[in-house]
Amino acid sequence: MIFSSLSYFFGFLVLAFALAESLVSNEDIYLGTHNASSILETRNIWFVTFTKSGEAFKEFDDMWEATSSAYPNLHHAKVLCDLEFEFCKSQGVLEYPQIVVLRNGVWMRNVLDDSNHSVRSTLEFIEAHVTPCEMEFFKSGFKCLTEEKYEGEHLDSQEAVFELEEDESWKRVNTLRKPCPDCFQWEPIWLSITRNVAEELTMGYVNCDAEEELCAYYEVNKFPTFIAFQQLDALKYEGPLDYRELLHYANQLASYKTLHIQPQEIELVEGLYPTFFIFFHDYALTLEDEQSIKRMELYLAGNAPLFQSDSTTLANRYGVHTFPAFVSVRNGEPFLYHANTPRQFRSHERVRNWIRQASIPLVSELSPSNCHKMLGRQLSVIALLNPESETYLEDRASLLKLGKHWFQFQKRRERNFISHQRVKKYTALTKAKRSKDSKKIKRIKYSVVEHPIFTESVSFLWTDSTVWQTWLLTNLGYSENLINKVTVFIIDNEREVFYTQGQDGRPLELDEPSLFSTLTAILDNAHTISHQNMGKATICGGKAYNRSVYFKPFIYCLILFLSCIMIILLIQKRRRSQPPRTQPILGFMDFHPLLTVKAD
Template sequence: MRFGSPYSLLLAVLAGQSVFSGVLAAGQADKAGDTVVADIHTDSKTPESPAKAADALPEVLQLTGGNFKEKIAKGYWIVKHHSPQCPHCLAVAPTWKKVVNHYTTTPVSPDLGATYTQAYPLNFGDLDCLAYGDTCAEFGVVSWPWFNVFKDGKKVDSFEKTERTFETLSAFVDKQIDEIKSNKVDKTKKKAVPAVTTTPNPTGESLPLDTERFTKLITTTRDAWLVKFYAPWCGHCQAMAPAWAELGKEMKAELNIGEVNCEAEKRLCKDLKIKGYPTILYFQNGERVEYDGLRGMGDLVSYARKAVDSGVKEITDEEFKALEKKGDMEVAFVYFYDHAAVSEDFSALDRLTLNLIGHAPIYKTKDPLMSTRFRIFAWPKLMVVREGKPSYYNALAPHDMRDYGRVLNWMKSVWLPIVPELTAANSHQIMNNHIVVLGILNREKADDFTLAKKELKEAAMEFMTQRAEEETAERKRLRDAKQLRLEEAEDRNDDRAIKAAKNTRIDVSRKKEVHFAWVDGIFWERWVRTTYGVNVKEDGARIIINDEDHKLYWDTNTEGGAITPSRSRILATLGDVLSKSPSIPAKSTSSSIERVFLWFKSGSNGHPWAAIIFFLVAILGLAFWGRGKIRRKAAGYFRLDGKEGILGGLGVGGPAGGKVD
C-alpha cells in the first residue's frame, strides 16, 4: 500500500482501529446505507465473494490517483469510488459489474450494431479511495460506495440513492445518456446557423459501407441514409443493382445512398438482423424502418423523395384547405397543439415520421381556425383525415400522446386510404382478418377506371355511415336497458341490484371488419385470373367480396349476375354476404385438403374439447381403415371401380372432373 498524502496516511491509521470502533461505524453506516469514510474498519472475517455470474464478466477499468484527471478530461465518465474493505462496496460490486458490462456490450438498439460506449462519449471506471483518498476527497466523496459523473474533467452529477440495484443504477446511467443526447442536439442546432451541414450524396453514387464506415456515418449521426444489404450471389440483388445505381445518381445532393455486402460484413448484418437479400433500410435520427415496396427504379425514387420530405411541417387552415381542394391527399395526420406544448411533445412526434414514409404526411398546427373547423377543444390532439372524414386518437392525458408504441399502432390502423390500391406491400394488412370488397379494375380504360373507382369509394363511404349508425343505435339500446334496470332496482330499494345495474358495461358487439380496395387487373392479371377467374380485358371491371381467413369469395350478386362497380349492387351483395344466412353461394380459393384443415381450425377455436375428440376419433378411424386395407391386399384382390382402383376418380363427378366450389 502506498500513501499519496497525509490524508491517505490518516485513512490507513483509522483502518487499523479496534474492532469495537469498526462495529460502531458499520452500525451507523447501515442506517444510512453507506460506509462512512472516517469510520472505516477491518474485520478478521472476509466478506463472501461476488456472484459467480459477475465473476465471468470483464473487470471495470481501475483508475489511479496519477491518471484520474487525465482520463476524465474528455467525455463523460461515471466513476465508482470505493474501498476494498467496505462491506457495502463489496455487496454492490457484482451489480456494478453487470451494469458496466450491459452498456459496453449491448447495442444502442436492436437495429444498430454499436454499443452505448461506442455510440456515445461514455466511459466507466473505479477508484480505490483507500489507496487514493486525497483524489476522492478532492471531488467531495464522503461515503462509500459513491458514484460521481464527470464531464470533460468537471463533476456534474452524483448518484444519491441508497438502493443500489441494477435497475436504479441503469436508470442513473440512462439519465446521463439522455443528457449526452440533448447536448448533441443543442450543439447541432448551434452549428446549423453559421455553417451549412455537409451536402448529402455529393458524388451521386451508392457508397459501399463496411462496419467502421457504417458506425461513423450512420450509427453515431442523425443523418438520413437509404442502405441496401445484399449478397453477391443473390439473383434478386443482381437484378436490382442497375436500379440502385441509378437511384444514387437520381438522389445526388438530396439523400445519402449506401450498400453493405453481407458476405464481407457478416457481423454487421447479423447485428442488424438482416434475414433476407436484398433488404433495404432507411436510417434517420438513430431510428430505422424497412422499405417493403416494389424495387423498380420509379418505386425506389418515389420512396426516397418521400423520405427526404418526411418531416413534421407546420400548416395553417388555409394551406390545409388548398391541399384538400387539390384532391391528391387521401390520408393526412394533423397534430393540434397550443402554447402549453413542450419539447418532449415534438420529440415524440418526430419519432413517428420514419414509419409514415410512403403512407401519409403528418402536419402540426396551432391555427385557431383549423381547431374550430375540426372541433378541437382540448390540446394536444392527433387527428387523421381520410377522404375528408376526420377521426381522432383517443388520448386521456398529454403524456398519452408520447406513448410511441400505442400512437404508432393507431396510425397503422388508419393510415390506408378508405379505398387503397392492393399491392404486394400492403396485401397482408388489407386482406387478413377482414372481409374485403375488392374492385378488379382496368387502368388502361381511363374513363371506366375513374368511374369504377368513384363508385367503389361511394359504396365504402355509405357502408361506413351505415355501420356507424348501427353501432350508435345498439349503444343507445344498451344504455336504455341499463337505465331501465337501474330504475327498477331503485323502485325496489334493492342496493345489490342498484350496484349491479351501475356496473353493467356497455359493450357493443364486434362485427367482422370490412375493408374496400382495388387492384390493377392488368398488372396482376395472372393472380386475378387463377384466383378468381376474372379477365378484365374480356369481362371488364368486376367486384369480388373476399374472406381470406376462410379462403372464400363471392363473385355474383343477389340476382345471380356478376357484381359490377355499382354502389347499389355492391351494398346489396355485401349485406347478403354479411347476413347470418346468406343466399349467395360462396366459392373457394383453396383445395379440398385445405378446406378440411380450415374447417377443423375454425371448429377448434370455438370448441377445443370437441375438436380434440374429433381428432382422436379420426385417427382411430384411419387406423381401422388402414388395417382393413392391408388385410384385403393380403387376400390377393383389389377393386377396379373403387376409389383406390385404376378407374377411381376418373368418372364424371369425381375429383378429377373439375373444381367443385
C-alpha cells in the same frame, strides 16, 4: 519410407506457416470469387484495393504501398477487376482504382479513389477507420492490453458500424446474418443506396450473430431486414425488396418533413393527396408534442404527408374538439386517433397500428405496390373499369361515392354500438348500486367500454379490366367478356373465396343498397351467400395460403399420437380386467400352477 514421410510432413508445416504469415502481415493477397470467403468470414479489418493488372494504375498502387509501409501488420488484399470482373460487379465496384474497408465481413461506406490519393489523404483514410488499439497493433504487432477501454469508442462517422444514440438524426440499418444466402448479394445494393443518401441519413449494418440481444429486442426474425430509426424509435421496412423501392424509401426518409397548413390550402391538399395526416395542437406546443411529431414522421415516411395546424377552423371541419389530436384524412373523410389517456395518445405501438389502418385510402387503384397492403382487410370490393368507356370517369366517381358512404355507414354502426354498450354498463351500474354490492359497483365502474372499428373491414379498389382479364381467367376462372361493362367482385381475403352475385342472386353492380346489404351479410354470416373458390393464386399473385395444406402434417401427427395413447390405455385396461396370474416363485421364474415345490 519414414524419411520421405517426414519430409512431406515438414514441407506441409512450412507451407502452413507461410500461409499464416501472409494472413497476418501486409503481404498482398489477391482476392477473387474462389477465395472471397477467406476474408469475408473473418472478424479482422481489411483494406481491399480494387484495381487492374498491368501498369494502368501503377502510380496509385505505389502511393498506397509507400504510405501503408508505416503499418507493417496492416491487412491488405487486392482484386484485379479486369480478371475478376463478375466479383467486382457483385460487390458494387464499377469504377477503379479504389480502396474499400472491410470490417467483420461488412464493407464500409467510405472509399479512397484515384481522385484523392496523396500521402496525407491516405494516412487520414487509414486512421479514420481503425481504433487506437488496432493502430498500435498495425505499427508494432503488439496487441493492446487495454482493448476493452476502446470497445465502446465511437468510430468515424463514415463507418458503417451502427450505434444507437438519442440524437435527432435519421438512421437506417440493414440487419444481416452471415448464414443468410441472399445477404451477400445485397451488399452492393446497400452500398449504392448509402452513397445516394450519405449526407442526410446515417447508414449502417448490424450483424445479428454478434449482436443477438439487439436483434432480439427489435424482433428481427428474417434476413435481410431493413429498419429505420429516429432516436430510439424503430420501424421495419415492409415494402418490396427491390433496389428502386428501397432507394425511394431512403430518399423519403431523408427528405420527409412536417409542413404547416392553413385553412385556405386544405382544398388543394385534398385534391393532391388521397390520404394525408394532420397534427392539431393549440398555441402551446409542448416538448411531448414535438416528440410525437418526430415519431409520426418516422412512421409516415413513404406512406403519406404529415401537416400540423393550430387553426380552429380546420379543427371544426374535421370534428376535432380537444388538443392535441391526430387526424387521418382519406378521400376527404376524417379518421380520428382515439385515446383515453395521454399515455395511450403517445403509445408507440398504438400509433403505429393506427397508421397502418389510417394510411390506406377509402378508394384506391389496385396495383402491385399496394396489393399486399389491402390484404390486411377482410373483404375487397374490386370494380373492373374500362378506360376507353364513355362512363369511365362516372364509374370511378360512383365507386368513390360508395366508399365514402360505406365509411359513414360503418361509423354510424360504431357509434350505435358504443352507445348500446354504455347503456348496458350504466344500467348494470344502477342495479349494482341498488343491491349495495361495493365490489360489483367498483368492477362495473372501472370496466372499459369496447370500441370496435367497423370501418376497416372492407377496401374499395378499381382497376383496368383489359389488364386484369387474364388474371381473372387464371385465378378466378371467370371468362366472361368484361370490356364493355363494369364488373364488380367481392373477394374474401381470409377465406380465399370470391362473390359475383349479391344477396338477391343478381350480378353485383355499383348500386348502393344491394352492394351494402351483400357486404353486411358476408361480414355477419358469409355462408348465406353463394361463393366460388379462388384458383391457384391469391389476389396479388403467387400461391394462395391454403391452411389445410400447411396444417395437414400436424393434424396427421396429432391423430397418430392420440391413436397410440388410446391403444396404450386399452391395453392397460384389458390387463387390469384379467384375473391376476400366479406370482412367480423365487421372484424370477414362472412355474405351472399345479407344480408344487417342497423344500428339503
